[in-house]
Amino acid sequence: MTILRIPTPLRPYTNGKNEVNVSGANISEALNDLTNQFPNIKPHLFNEGGELRPFVNIFIGENNIKDLQGVDTPVKDGERLMLIPSIAGGMHVA
Amino acid sequence: MLPELSRDEILRYSRHLLIPEVGLEGQRKLKNSSVLIIGTGGLGSPVALYLAAAGVGRLGLVDYDVVDSSNLQRQVIHGTSTIGKLKVESAKAKLLDLNPDIQVDVFNESLTSENALRIARDFDLILDGTDNFPTRYLTNDVAVFLGKPNVYASIYRFDGQVSVFYAKEGPCYRCLFPEPPPPGLVPSCAEGGVLGVLPGTIGTLQATEALKILLGIGEPLIGKLLLYNALDMSFDFVKLKKNPNCRVCGPNADIKELIDYEEFCGVPSHDHDEGSAGAGLDITAPELAERMKTNHLKLLDVREPHELEISALQNAVNIPLGELAGRLSELDSADEMVVFCKGGSRSARALELLASAGFKKAKNLKGGINAWAREVDKDLPVY
């Protein structure tokens, strides 16, 4: 079991939860477990072809899975996963 | 040669001069330095105030907007007395009141591919306080091309991100986010809202990073991304690496000059309040009021449920934009339908989704329920 941190913009799709327990031996399986638990989050993470969208970054501990083995990166029990989305905000436009 | 400090300046900055890491020399460095602040809104407000107070010799402010009362919940550099004034002028007056010894250069324009290099060239450091993806990618690329550090921050509701993107020493924004999300997938602050104090927290962190870089002290957030969440009161750090395939700072970079960022992001650079779905697809609030007298029209409200507590139209069906794709079966494509949101941009996206699902008779309420509140039902509040 691993804890996956959900950023605010994606919390509407996880019933408001900021952390979700997921299981899986690698990132791909962990994300599958996430989208099984919360199907509405799926289009925000994956494109129609089932590939991870390029603006979604997943970190395992301090490291981007892009710098490791991508979605094949193994996940050990108790490791912390984090989803990091692009957010645009800052200055306000009316 | 660093500039000397006057007798008055020595008194003004005495709390800095007492810190060995700053001291007289550091304060003179600050006086000699310049920072370009993109956006004079939520993030730009605290950043500009603190950098001015700290004695950064020259500040550049870029913003095309005017102060609106809905800004004042968080844009603390402006005030009730400056509503309707240019943001850059409102900010400049406040900054010079705070510190008359600094210079404030104002650029009352949007940052564009045409003006960005000219504006940014003469500054030591660029500070990204923008609110939209096109300007964010533009700011990044300008910083990469000019070899300047880009102190980045971004906020949404309760979340903030801070980093220093400095391609000479680490990754750039595009190394982390090679492509922007498609328009509509990520709501802007205008649609999603933001806790007023959040840009204060995040902007002061940005100002801190800027001062550290200008002074050459401490560990700047190069190659690190700070993630803040106000509700959890959590600060998380992750490592960022230079992306070998980065199109602007990688070894095989293929983008060598500024591009059309609006096209790159698939959006207009600013999501205007008066959202429009395009020719023939819009209906204005007065037109809708007229039509409703004779025709039976289906009203579809794509805002979030909590927004209905602020203002609502009778008999409208509420399906938030994010749920629309999964709830199309609740609608009838034979109905004449008018879709609305707060200002018209979410409903314009809803219309695209409906059109692709075969709903040919839907129209977009131009300017959203706010236009209705301004032009038809003046008892409804504008928000």
Ligand SMILES: [Zn+2]
């Ligand atoms: Zn890069």
